Structure formats: C-alpha cells, structure tokens
Amino acid sequence: MNSRRRRRPLPLPSFGPRRAHCAPGSARLLLDEVCASHERPVQVELDDLERFSALMAAQGWPAHVSRLAYDRIYAGERFGFAKRVGRGELPALAKQLLACWRASRGQAAPQSS
Numbered sequence: 001m002n003s004r005r006r007r008r009p010l011p012l013p014s015f016g017p018r019r020a021h022c023a024p025g026s027a028r029l030l031l032d033e034v035c036a037s038h039e040r041p042v043q044v045e046l047d048d049l050e051r052f053s054a055l056m057a058a059q060g061w062p063a064h065v066s067r068l069a070y071d072r073i074y075a076g077e078r079f080g081f082a083k084r085v086g087r088g089e090l091p092a093l094a095k096q097l098l099a100c101w102r103a104s105r106g107q108a109a110p111q112s113s
Helices: 046-058 065-070 072-085 090-105
Strands: 020-022 029-031
Touching: 046 065, 046 072, 046 090, 065 072, 072 090
Parallel strands: none
Antiparallel strands: 020 029
C-alpha cells in the first residue's frame, strides 16, 4: 500500500469579532462594528489579536480572532501555546498578550442594566 498523505493548506486568520444579526422583517444578515477592547473579556486591541492570528497561521496553527476576543479559556490556551513553541516574533507577542490576559482575568465583566 503506497498511499501519499495530502498536506492541508495553512489556516487563514479570521476576520475579527463582529456581531451578526438580521434586520427586523428581513432575512439579510448585518454585521455590527467591532466592540471596544474594554468591553471584551480579553482586553486587548483588535489589531494585536489579528497580528497574533496571522503569525499563528503562518506557522500552521489556528487562532481565530473572534474566539481570542470573547473566549477567555481559548485565548489563554493559544497565547500560552504560542509563547512555548512559536518562532520569530510570535513568542514575544504571545508573552505580551498573555500578560494582558492575566491582568484582565481578575476584573469582573461590566454588568448591563
């Protein structure tokens, strides 16, 4: 049996967090603007998350910007992984993002009334 394994294409970075909703009486999907960083669980600028995602994708690892911004567990796992095994400028950026993640971890999410 002489079969060759096909390589998967490298993952592309996501387009960032956007809230999707349908307009009343319409089936058309609308995308809202991105939330400010102080409103997200991981309080990091979107540009930094997009750069991190692009660096991860360049090294063959997925990192979805939406999940990095809103899923604290996923973000901590991805930042820690990149810090340990990344190459080039990725470990330094991951260390910076991990510090922001740790700093915002103790802050309670703002409650809406």
